[in-house]
Amino acid sequence: MDAIDEESVRRKYQRLRELFNERERRLWAAVESAELGRGGISTVARATGLSRTTIYQGLDELGQRRSGGDLRRDRVRNPGGGRKPVTEKDPKLVSCLEQLVEPTTRGEPESPLRWTCKSTRQLSEALKKQGHPIGRQKVCELLNMLGYSLQANRKTREGSDHEDRDAQFRYINAQVNAYQQRAQPVISVDAKKKELVGDFKNAGREWSPRGKPVEVRTHDFIDRELGKVNPYGVYDQTSNTGWVSVGTDHDTAAFAVETIRRWWLHMGQERYPQARDLLITADGGGSNGYRLRLWKVALQTFANETALTVHVCHFPPGTSKWNKIEHRMFSFISLNWRGKPLICHEVIVNLIGSTHTDKGLAIHAELDTDAYPKGIKITDAALSKVNLKRDDFHGEWNYTIAPNCST
Structure with missing residues (x-):
């Protein structure tokens, strides 16, 4: 799927997400994935951070609508219902995640992920080791919220390597x-x-009593x-x-x-x-x-x-x-x-x-x-x-x- 399509979906979702309730969000995602055709579900999932299960559910509901089914029975949580957002329960989670994916950490031997790919699974494991239990899907959602996206390297710097x-x-x-x-x-x-x-x-930094850094x-x-x-x-x-x-x-x-x-x-x-x-x-x-x-x-x-x-x-x-x-x-x-x-x-x-x-x-x-x-x-x-x-x-x-x- 073209990266342009994914970026387009991401921009639309960022503008509309606050206007959607839970049901409207999955229906919109289902429509977008259907419009994109083959690979659309994966593209929308990456762009929005929504799970594929949620998008499949939205597609099922759209099928009911086309066949004349009644969707009024679909449950929508009341405002404030459901579990508290993970960022509310763990206020430091977002800042720790940003430190792991910060571009300036690339090439630094001290970075916990210096020698591994920064996949959502690796990021999830690194956060767990820091005391922030989180799944890879939630990591994906947070990255999208922070404005990160999967990007390939861009060839802009010329150099020479030995042919052998x-x-x-x-x-x-x-x-x-x-x-x-x-x-x-x-x-x-x-x-x-x-x-x-x-x-x-x-x-680097070392744990010390608050307000008493080692003087050098x-x-x-x-x-x-x-x-x-x-x-x-x-x-x-x-x-x-x-x-x-x-x-x-x-x-x-x-x-x-x-x-x-x-x-x-x-x-x-x-x-x-x-x-x-x-x-x-x-x-x-x-x-x-x-x-x-x-x-x-x-x-x-x-x-x-x-x-x-x-x-x-x-x-x-x-x-x-x-x-x-x-x-x-x-x-x-x-x-x-x-x-x-x-x-x-x-x-x-x-x-x-x-x-x-x-x-x-x-x-x-x-x-x-x-x-x-x-x-x-x-x-x-x-x-x-x-x-x-x-x-x-x-x-x-x-x-x-x-x-x-x-x-």
Whole structure:
């Protein structure tokens, strides 16, 4: 059914709904659906928020009228009759619903529905978890009342994607499945956004006594003594566990691989005692970028120390949000510390380590105060010692680093 028809029905209903009683509303809806023909009932239901049962009842009554039946016996509630509107019984319901569907929440990891479609069923479940029991049909009615409608994306922004972007996604997925079937570890790695340490404002809100918000600095000028931290994470895609090293120096490739090494020593080798291979999925840039020589040299050292054959798959440029660690671990860390000033290193480590989900996510966090200087140059001779074999498909993104027997 044409979206123009649905919008037309919605506009008419918004203008007439206050003039209708219960019976007149369903009869009008029945007439409109009949006029639209095939798919008319669904279109009118979406546009008005009325249930399909109500429209079917109206169609039945219209059939009685055409056949000469008497409709005066149809019951119409007296003014004020029936149950109280749900918005009257739950005054905060509408504002909570608006927060869930507010367009500005799109793309925010803290949004409860960041990684699900905002269907009426999902919205209903999210509201129930917030203490507002409501069915999906009533959600539909409220959305229509608020002026929302189902809308598709509109192509207005031009951009460029790598021609093999989707093919690389499929390749990574195939590699992950193959490693998991062989009971070999699969990890997703990335660096989280740098954070200021000190009594600075942190996005989000936290329950506090009324009129007593936590006071923080007005300006976000870095504290020279406390500085910043660089959280780097390792997410185990099979066990739903993670490790985060909270670095106090630079976010370099050496720091990234050191975090992987600590995860393996303290968590990985215990969980995968028979492991011979390790699959790493990572972004295409940053401290684990596919062009970085230091990243490959550091991985060679790690492979030599652990006797693991390391297979790396990078996501294409501009697709970092598809990396599992982003929405399976980092987003929940942001939720856990929202509204809390990160006043010291201990607070940051404890907040990260206390993050968990209903699906069993567990994270270990540790402070890393080692120095990781920037600007280290890797010579061609040093790079040539890396026992690297490129995959046939996009070898720049997909490659294996095996232990170097000569080391």
